[in-house]
Amino acid sequence: MRPTTRRRLGLSGLLALGIGLPGLVQQPASAAAAPPMTISVDKPSATPGSTVTITMTFTNDQSTNTQFVYQSIQPTWNTTQDPGLKYAFKSCTGEAVQCDVNGQTGTVRYNVPVIPGATRTVKLTYDIAADSACGPSRRIDFYSYVYYEYQGGQAKKDGVYTTGTDVACATPPAPEAGATAKKAAVDKAVKGQGAKADKAAEAATAQQRQWHAATTRH
Numbered sequence: 123m124r125p126t127t128r129r130r131l132g133l134s135g136l137l138a139l140g141i142g143l144p145g146l147v148q149q150p151a152s153a154a155a156a157p158p159m160t161i162s163v164d165k166p167s168a169t170p171g172s173t174v175t176i177t178m179t180f181t182n183d184q185s186t187n188t189q190f191v192y193q194s195i196q197p198t199w200n201t202t203q204d205p206g207l208k209y210a211f212k213s214c215t216g217e218a219v220q221c222d223v224n225g226q227t228g229t230v231r232y233n234v235p236v237i238p239g240a241t242r243t244v245k246l247t248y249d250i251a252a253d254s255a256c257g258p259s260r261r262i263d264f265y266s267y268v269y270y271e272y273q274g275g276q277a278k279k280d281g282v283y284t285t286g287t288d289v290a291c292a293t294p295p296a297p298e299a300g301a302t303a304k305k306a307a308v309d310k311a312v313k314g315q316g317a318k319a320d321k322a323a324e325a326a327t328a329q330q331r332q333w334h335a336a337t338t339r340h
Contacts, residue, residue: 206255
């Protein structure tokens, strides 16, 4: 091969490589798929007598429709071992053909089909009893099991997700400055009246003794 030909081939190869590399470098990275389930609470900390709402959102992270989505929710083992905690679900609403609650558990079957990338959301609300135990390390934690089928029911996935709320004791409001001063004045007045009453009683007793002594002499 003649030197000129070799140089042309070498230059052509470098040009081809130079053209191809930018194309490789500029290919966009594929976006990370959304998690199939997100679960959260509206109150990370709540007091006895209050209400907490759990929001659960299913996202179809597959490339085909989801034909069946089932989810359950129940307290964790640690939560069940604290008998002082008193709470119960009262409602379940959202994009579901079944959304049932019973005491401290719930069952959901979402509306299907769910197309790729679409979502379904439900909200579960529970009450914390006014006489529930509270304080440091007291928590109501839930775990939720999710199962779904796609690819015409030929493929399936599942997973477990958790959420929870601290149960804090309510702090009594601090008295206002004016109210404190008024109470101090009332206490002082009551104390003063008590002292006067004591003196009057002492005087009455003294007079009674004098009268008794006088009548005894006569």
